[in-house]
Amino acid sequence: MNDCTRIETELTPLLDGELEPAVAVAVRRHLADCPRCARRLATLETVRAVVAGARPEGSARAADGDAPGWAALERRLLAADEERRPSGRPAPGPRSRRRWMPGRGPWKLAASILAAAVLAGSLWIVEHRVTGVVAGTASPGSEAVAPGPFPDAGRSPSVRAAEISPPIAREPSELEDEPCASAEDCGSGGRRIWPAFPL
Amino acid sequence: MSPRDLDVAASAPPPPTPCSDEHLAGAAAAGDHDAFARLYDRYRERLRCFVAWQVGGGGQRADELVQEVFFQTYRSLHRFGGRSRFRTWLYGVARNVCLHDRRRRRRRPTLLHGGTGGEDGAGGEEPALEEIPDLEPGIAERLATAERRRAVRRELDRLPAIYRTALLLRDWEELSYAEMAEILAVPVGTVRSRLHKARAKLARALRDLMDGD
DSSP states (O other): OOHHHHHHHHHHHHHTTOSOHHHHHHHHHHHHHOHHHHHHHHHHHHHHHHHHHTOOOOOOOOOTTOSTTHHHHHHHHHHHHHHHSOTTOOOOOHHHHHHHHHHHHHHHHHHHHHHHHHHHHHHHHHHHHHHHHHHHHOOTTSOOOOOSSOTTTTSOHHHHHHHHSOTTOOOHHHHTTOBOSSGGGBOTTSBBOOOOOOO | OOHHHHHHHHHOOOOOOTTSHHHHHHHHHTTOHHHHHHHHHHHHHHHHHHHHHHHTOOHHHHHHHHHHHHHHHHHTGGGOOSSSOHHHHHHHHHHHHHHHHHHHHHHSOOOOOSOOOSTTSSOSSOOSOOOOOOOOTTHHHHTTSHHHHHHHHHHHHHSOHHHHHHHIIIIITOOOHHHHHHHHTSOHHHHHHHHHHHHHHHHHHHHHHHHTO
16 A cells, blocks of 8 residues: 555545644645645545535524424423323322322321320229229228229339239249249240249 | 454443433333423434435435434433433434434335435445545635535435445534444444545545536
8 A cells, every 4th residue: 555545545534634733734734845745635635625515504593492383392301201100190290289188187187186095994994894804802901092093092012012912923034044843834945834824 | 452442432421411311211221201392403404414415315204214213212211321421323214214214215116316226225235445636735625615516415425325434423413433443233334444545535526526617
């Protein structure tokens, strides 16, 4: 490949300013000494000018968003936005949240009241049973238990615990390592088997 | 730094400013239709021109394709990560839409003007280096009249599509070689080669045009 053939491939990027500076200097040096390559560059330059001059004139710019065809395009964009949302779910917004609250609120409130009433009733029954058991086992000289739904009101928790606990109740940590008193009380590990809490 | 790195650096977008294409594209990706309307306004005419030359016809068909280009661009904006210029991205979408349209119409043959053929209108394998003819001085001025401009457009239309596309992207849209390579999905060397051959072919056509007068 002679110099002219090699240079010819560089003429187009030289014309477009896309040649590396060092290569461009070498090509220009060749062009200064080679009229044939210089004519080729002139031809390419002419073609470029002719093509650029043949560009159709664009219509006047419209105001932002008012260009012809925008309305039709925007309809398609809106449809695409709708498609992008998960199916079966309403569009998020304050209206849907407001609609949800009035429907569910009263039911939640009623359920809460009912649950509280059931809990209170259960507590009252337990308290009533315990009080009755303690009253039935109390000594003749002990203080009379006040009637009513909460007969223990006014007494300290330690007093109540002493009253309702069986005489053998002790802290579990104290019981763990206590050896068996007799063979029938012991399991296979040689530890005392304690009866269930007698409530 | 490798030539590939240079290509990437050359097509890298500048930092986005409030009115830059890249900033508007980001806003449009978040659902801002006004931002997308501004991009539409900026590029509609240029794209219409590009599309018309790509598919060999203007009018309603070009308008429909421009709509399709912007619609596809909007739908894929979430994939535009700002690694390249928005303009490069947009022209890449336009090229794909035009290619798809040409293939679709090839399956339903219609009489279209334009001498295109082959996968991208090249008519098969690209020829070796084109011989550049000499053109007499002052030909550009003689071709500057309205009638001559129409004649030049006819010659452009007769070029195979890959050469015509290269010329339009460079001489009408003033894109860099790196941007063109990204849009056309070819190496920069191929862009150089196509541009060179396109200008050489057109030079011969112009010489014949002037000789015919």
